[in-house]
Amino acid sequence: MFNCFLHHKNFLLTCVLTLFLSTNTTHAQNTKKQIKALYIPLADHYAAVVAYEKYRDKMIHADFQIQQMKNWDLLRAYFQSGEVDMAYVMSPLAMDMYTEKAHFRWIGLMHRDGNALAINDIIKQKINLAKNRIDRKPDQQVAKALNAFNQSSGKPIEIGMPHLLATHTVVLYRYLKEHGLTLSLNSNTQASVLAISLAPPKAPAFIKSKSIRNKAAAFEQSLPWADVVETGGFGHVAWYSKDVMPWENGHVECIALATNHAISEKFEATQEVMNYIKLAGADIEQARTQGGEKLAEIVKIIRKHIPAHTKEAIIASLDPKLRVINYQSLNIDKPGLAQIMNLAVEGNILKQKINIDEFSDIRFDTK
Known part of the structure; x- marks a missing residue:
């Protein structure tokens, strides 16, 4: 009878622990904040795709989601609606969007050159x-x-x-x-x-x-x-x-934007996503240098989301000797953006300049 009691007691303890762990896991999942990001199928945005595949399950604060857009005008309209949290956008387009509706801030780079x-x-x-x-x-x-x-x-x-x-x-x-x-x-x-x-x-x-x-x-x-x-x-x-466009570390190109709402209401989640994008960028850099299985893994991830990019073209784009695109130094680069902005206004590509200090949120910079 004593053994039966122990068996029954252990069964109850197992049930309680299982329920506790399940409740905690559910609680953790429920406390995650959704961060939905828009991207275009380009090498510019590879780091976001890699971050999604490799790290979304490791994120503590963010329920990271990505949505591919067919063209820039659709991305612009969707992001300007305020229904999503982040977008990865070419810098002149981002500045024009900011002039139209300043409901977001610049929180980092997606890549350089490219x-x-x-x-x-x-x-x-x-x-x-x-x-x-x-x-x-x-x-x-x-x-x-x-x-x-x-x-x-x-x-x-x-x-x-x-x-x-x-x-x-x-x-x-x-x-x-x-x-x-x-x-x-x-x-x-x-x-x-x-x-x-x-x-x-x-x-x-x-x-x-x-x-x-x-x-x-x-x-x-x-x-x-x-x-x-x-x-x-x-x-x-x-x-x-x-x-x-020679520039230290590579010229500014696509930048990461986050809405003011995401920054104020989901700061830790937004910051976590940006940090993992930088980590994913480092993974791409390591893979392109080492080649082999690491590069094959990156190619597989990219082709899962962007099958139109051939294996040969991806590898050619990531050629470590050419280095015509890079995923390093992804913090905010105000002088780098100013270079693009000034030339864009001079060439009548942008109608007016913006205040880059107000446009930037350097809290997202990492050491």
Whole structure:
């Protein structure tokens, strides 16, 4: 009978412990704050995807969720509605959004550098393109070819950008300016080059269709799209943005935004997400250097969420020798953003400047 009593007592204790642990786990889950973030399928946002896959279950404060958007205008509209907590946005677009509705703050970087100019064979025929991509620099060759097409047709050559308010547009403006050419965002304004909005996934098809009609074509897009056309054999990387816009640690590109509501009501959760994005960035950096299984794991994670990015293009984009995009030094970089802003206003890409100190929340910076 005594053994029965012990058995019954142990059973009750097990039940109580199970109930206690279950209640505590449920309580922990219930106390997590939802942090929903919007992203675009680009190498720019790989760290967010990696953070989601590797670390969301380790987060104590945040119930981290990501939602992929098809284009920048949809992302802008959704984020400006105030229904989500975070978004990863190109810096000129983010500043324009802030001018429109200042309901969010800048809390960090998603990456540095990371876009490239891709050209088709029609343009390549007019230039001497270095065999190795690391040797392709923003010299005058492409500018001279663009000018020649402009002079012969009497029309500006169209170059596809992910959005007219893209960092890419600022980079292109600077490149053209340094070689005596002009850029317009409006077809009614006379210029050497006309920037047109072109959703990143459609950029390779844009190059292909123009080539079929024997027309010069180019686009400036985030990685890996420029690498997609080169690895696919129907286009060429002409130069990388890091060489047009040299900056310590790499130029500012896509930045992380959080709504004022998320910052005030879910500060620990928002901070936790940003910290894990930085950790995920470090993971990508380690994987690209070591290669092997670590790189294979990163590629697998990325392709799970962005299957349009081929294994070859992802690996090419993360080439440790090229280092044309990096996920280091992701704290707020005010002088780096000022560089982009000043050029954007000068090139009539942005209508006005913003107060970068008010735009930033440096509490999210890590040592």
